[in-house]
Amino acid sequence: xxxxxxxxxxxxxxxxxxxxxxxxxxxxxxxxxxxxxxxxxxxxxxxxxxxxxxxxxxxxxxxxxxxxxxxxxxxxxxxxxxxxxxxxxxxxxxxxxxxxxxxxxxxxxxxxxxxxxxxxxxxxxxxxxxxxxxxxxxxxxxxxxxxxxxxxxxxxxxxxxxxxxxxxxxxxxxxxxxxxxxxxxxxxxxxxxxxxxxxxxxxxxxxxxxxxxxxxxxxxxxxxxxxxxxxxxxxxxxxxxxxxxxxxxxxxxxxxxxxxxxxxxxxxxxxxxxxxxxxxxxxxxxxxxxxxxxxxxxxxxxxxxxxxxxxxxxxxxxxxxxxxxxxxxxxxx
Amino acid sequence: xxxxxxxxxxxxxxxxxxxxxxxxxxxxxxxxxxxxxxxxxxxxxxxxxxxxxxxxxxxxxxxxxxxxxxxxxxxxxxxxxxxxxxxxxxxxxxxxxxxxxxxxxxxxxxxxxxxxxxxxxxxxxxxxxxxxxxxxxxxxxxxxxxxxxxxxxxxxxxxxxxxxxxxxxxxxxxxxxxxxxxxxxxxxxxxxxxxxxxxxxxxxxxxxxxxxxxxxxxxxxxxxxxxxxxxxxxxxxxxxxxxxxxxxxxxxxxxxxxxxxxxxxxxxxxxxxxxxxxxxxxxxxxxxxxxxxxxxxxxxxxxxxxxxxxxxxxxxxxxxxxxxxxxxxxxxx
Numbered sequence: 001x002x003x004x005x006x007x008x009x010x011x012x013x014x015x016x017x018x019x020x021x022x023x024x025x026x027x028x029x030x031x032x033x034x035x036x037x038x039x040x041x042x043x044x045x046x047x048x049x050x051x052x053x054x055x056x057x058x059x060x061x062x063x064x065x066x067x068x069x070x071x072x073x074x075x076x077x078x079x080x081x082x083x084x085x086x087x088x089x090x091x092x093x094x095x096x097x098x099x100x101x102x103x104x105x106x107x108x109x110x111x112x113x114x115x116x117x118x119x120x121x122x123x124x125x126x127x128x129x130x131x132x133x134x135x136x137x138x139x140x141x142x143x144x145x146x147x148x149x150x151x152x153x154x155x156x157x158x159x160x161x162x163x164x165x166x167x168x169x170x171x172x173x174x175x176x177x178x179x180x181x182x183x184x185x186x187x188x189x190x191x192x193x194x195x196x197x198x199x200x201x202x203x204x205x206x207x208x209x210x211x212x213x214x215x216x217x218x219x220x221x222x223x224x225x226x227x228x229x230x231x232x233x234x235x236x237x238x239x240x241x242x243x244x245x246x247x248x249x250x251x252x253x254x255x256x257x258x259x260x261x262x263x264x265x266x267x268x269x270x271x272x273x274x275x276x277x278x279x280x281x282x283x284x285x286x287x288x289x290x291x292x293x294x295x296x297x298x299x300x301x302x303x304x305x306x307x308x309x310x311x312x313x314x315x316x317x318x319x320x321x322x323x324x325x326x327x328x329x330x331x332x333x
Numbered sequence: 334x335x336x337x338x339x340x341x342x343x344x345x346x347x348x349x350x351x352x353x354x355x356x357x358x359x360x361x362x363x364x365x366x367x368x369x370x371x372x373x374x375x376x377x378x379x380x381x382x383x384x385x386x387x388x389x390x391x392x393x394x395x396x397x398x399x400x401x402x403x404x405x406x407x408x409x410x411x412x413x414x415x416x417x418x419x420x421x422x423x424x425x426x427x428x429x430x431x432x433x434x435x436x437x438x439x440x441x442x443x444x445x446x447x448x449x450x451x452x453x454x455x456x457x458x459x460x461x462x463x464x465x466x467x468x469x470x471x472x473x474x475x476x477x478x479x480x481x482x483x484x485x486x487x488x489x490x491x492x493x494x495x496x497x498x499x500x501x502x503x504x505x506x507x508x509x510x511x512x513x514x515x516x517x518x519x520x521x522x523x524x525x526x527x528x529x530x531x532x533x534x535x536x537x538x539x540x541x542x543x544x545x546x547x548x549x550x551x552x553x554x555x556x557x558x559x560x561x562x563x564x565x566x567x568x569x570x571x572x573x574x575x576x577x578x579x580x581x582x583x584x585x586x587x588x589x590x591x592x593x594x595x596x597x598x599x600x601x602x603x604x605x606x607x608x609x610x611x612x613x614x615x616x617x618x619x620x621x622x623x624x625x626x627x628x629x630x631x632x633x634x635x636x637x638x639x640x641x642x643x644x645x646x647x648x649x650x651x652x653x654x655x656x657x658x659x660x661x662x663x664x665x666x
Contacts, residue, residue, distance in 0.1 A: 025376075027483060027485070030484070030485060030569045031414075031483055031484050031485065031553075031569075032380055032410045032413070032484075032553060032554075033378045033379060033380040033410055033411065033413075033414045033416070033481065034378070034379045034380070035376050035377065035378055035379075035476075035481050036376060036377045036378075036379055037371070037376045037377070037478070038370070038371035038376075038377065043358075043368050043369060043370045043371075044368065044369045044370070044371065044377070045366045045367070045368055045369075046366060046367045046368075046369055046422055046455065046456055046471075046473075047365055047366040047367070047422075047456065048422045048423075048424050048456065048457055048458050048469075048471060049424070049458050050424050050426060050458060050460060050469070052426075052460075052462045052464075054462070054463070055460070055462045077365045077366055078366065080365070080366075081364075081366045083366070089379055089380075089381045089471055090381075091381050091382070091383050091469050093383060093385070093467070095464075122379065123379055123380065123381065124381060125381045125382050125383060125469075127383060127385075127388070129385045129387070129388045129464065129465060129467070130387070130464050130465055131385075131428075131462065131463050131464015131465055131467070132462060132463055132464055134426070134462070134464070134467075136381075136383070136424050136458075136469045138379075138381060138422055138471040140379075143368075145370065148366065148368050150360060150364055151363070151364050151365070152360070152363060152364065220364075220365060221365075236363045236364075
C-alpha cells in the first residue's frame with residue numbers, strides 16, 4: 001500500500017520545511033524567496049548541479065543515497081574552491097507524484113547530509129513533469145573576500161596533488177551494473193562495499209579548504225575524471241601537465257581490481273565520480289600543503305607537475321604515454 | 334542543414350560566456366563556481382524556478398521567447414519581494430544535443446532579457462538527459478537588510494492591490510492552443526497578439542519595488558492564479574480575503590473575451606501565468622502606495638481587502654460568491 005503526496009503544500013510542509021528549521025532567511029519555506037546575509041569579510045561562492053535518475057544515479061539507489069549524492073556533488077564543488085558551505089536551494093522535478101515513503105527516506109538522507117556537510121535548505125521549487133526524477137541544487141558557500149581558489153591560475157612547475165584515492169566511484173558503478181565483476185576482480189564483500197559506497201556516497205573534501213586557500217595556485221574537484229578535469233585546469237591556466245600513472249593513489253580494493261584487470265586503469269584516469277580535489281601547488285608550498293592536509297585528516301598525493309608545454313600526458317612505468325581513448329564525461333561529446 | 338553543438342565547452346564558450354561578460358565573479362564561466370559580493374547594507378534574496386517544454390512553455394514557442402520567460406518568471410519572484418535583481422545561475426537540460434541555431438536564438442533572448450531586467454548570468458550547469466528541455470534558473474537579488482516584503486504579514490483590514498491586468502496570460506495560452514477562439518472572442522489581430530505576448534513575455538513588475546518596500550504589509554507575484562496565490566498569502570498570514578470580481582483589472586482584449594464568454598472569468602481568477610504583483614497594504618498607506626506605483630509608471634488596482642475570517646471569497650456583482658472550481662495550478666493536486 002503506497003500513498004502518494006497530494007499537494008505541493010503538503011510536500012513542503014511535511015518533508016522539506018523541517019530541513020530549513022533554524023534558518024531565519026528560509027522563512028519556513030512558506031515564501032517563494034529566501035534571504036541570505038553574507039558573513040562579514042566574506043564573499044559568496046555559488047554553484048549549481050543537477051542529478052538525474054539514470055544519468056547521475058541509478059533507479060535502484062536508495063532515496064537516502066540519492067539525497068546524499070545530490071547535495072554532496074554540489075558541496076564538492078565548493079570544497080574544490082576552498083569555500084565553506086552555508087545553504088542551498090533545491091529544485092525537485094518528479095515524473096509523477098512521489099510516494100510519501102520515498103519522500104520520508106529522501107528528506108532523512110538530506111538531513112543526514114546537511115549535518116555532515118554543514119549547510120541547510122533555504123528555498124526551492126517543486127514540480128511534476130515528464131522525464132527522470134531530477135534534483136537541481138544551488139549550493140552557496142563563502143570564502144574570505146578575494147580568496148576563492150580558481151581553476152585558471154596553475155603555473156608551469158606547480159606540483160599536482162590529488163586528495164584521497166581515484167577510481168573508486170567509477171569501479172563502484174561498474175560493480176552495480178555488472179555484479180559478476182566482484183568475483184572477476186577477486187574482491188571481498190567489504191572491498192565491494194567500499195567501492196559501491198564511494199559511488200553512492202561521495203565525501204566532499206571540505207577538510208582541505210584551509211590548505212587550498214593557504215597554498216594552492218589552482219584547484220577544482222574531480223567529478224568528470226582526472227584526465228578531463230586536469231585538462232580543463234590546464235586549458236584555463238594556459239599550461240600543460242605531466243602525471244605519472246604509478247603515483248595515482250588507489251584504495252586497496254581498487255588496487256586489487258587493477259591487478260585482476262590492468263585495463264581498469266582507464267576507470268582510474270578517466271572514469272569520473274571521484275569527487276576528490278585536484279590542486280596545483282607551487283613547489284615552495286608543497287611541503288606546507290602536505291602538512292596542512294595531513295593535519296586536517298585528509299592525506300594528499302603528489303601525482304606530477306604542471307608543464308609549460310600544452311597538453312596532458314599520463315606516463316606509465318616505462319615512461320610511455322597512456323593512450324587516453326576515453327577522456328572523461330561529456331554530455332554532448 | 335542543422336548543426337548540433339558537439340561539446341559542453343563549445344556551448345559555454347560560444348553561447349553562454351558572452352552573457353557573463355563584465356561580471357568579474359563569473360570568471361568567464363570557466364570555473365565551476367562563481368563569486369558574488371553582497372552590496373553594502375543589503376542582504377541577498379534568492380529564488381529558483383524551472384521552466385520545462387510542454388509544461389511552462391510550448392514546443393512551438395521561439396527560443397527567444399523561451400529564454401525571456403525562463404528569466405522573467407524568476408525575476409518576477411524577486412519583484413514581488415521588492416528586491417533588485419543582481420545575477421542568476423542557469424542549469425540547462427537538453428534531451429539531445431541542441432542545434433547551434435537554437436542556441437544562438439536562445440542566448441540572444443537571454444541577452445535581451447538581461448538588459449531589460451538588469452541582471453547577468455554568473456554560473457550554471459549544462460547536461461543532457463531524457464525528458465523535456467528544461468531551464469532551471471536561480472535568481473539573486475538584494476534588498477536593504479531586513480526589508481524583503483514577505484507574504485506572511487498581511488493584516489485583516491489591509492487593502493488588497495494587484496498590478497497591471499489579470500488573466501491575459503491564461504487567455505493567451507488558450508488562444509495558442511485553440512486558434513478558433515480568436516473569432517469566438519471577436520478579437521482583432523492586435524488584441525490576440527497582446528494576449529499571446531502576455532503569455533510568452535511576462536514583464537516582472539520591478540518598477541513596484543520601492544512602493545512595496547515603503548508601504549506593503551505583504552506581497553508576492555501571482556504566477557499560479559490570483560485565487561490560489563491570494564489563498565497562499567492568507568494562509569501564511571493567518572487571515573482571509575474578500576475580493577470583488579468586478580474590480581479585477583482587465584485589458585481591453587480580456588474584457589472583449591469575457592464579454593463573448595463570461596465563463597472566462599475563471600481564467601482571470603484562477604488561470605495562472607499573470608506575473609503581476611499582489612500586495613496587502615494598510616489602509617493608512619493605500620493612497621501613498623497608489624501614488625508611488627503611478628509615479629513608477631505602473632498603476633495598481635484595489636480589488637478588495639484582507640479579513641479576520643479565514644478563506645478567500647470572490648464576490649460577483651450581485652454579492653454572491655463565485656464558485657472556484659479550479660483554484661489554480663498545483664503540480665500534485
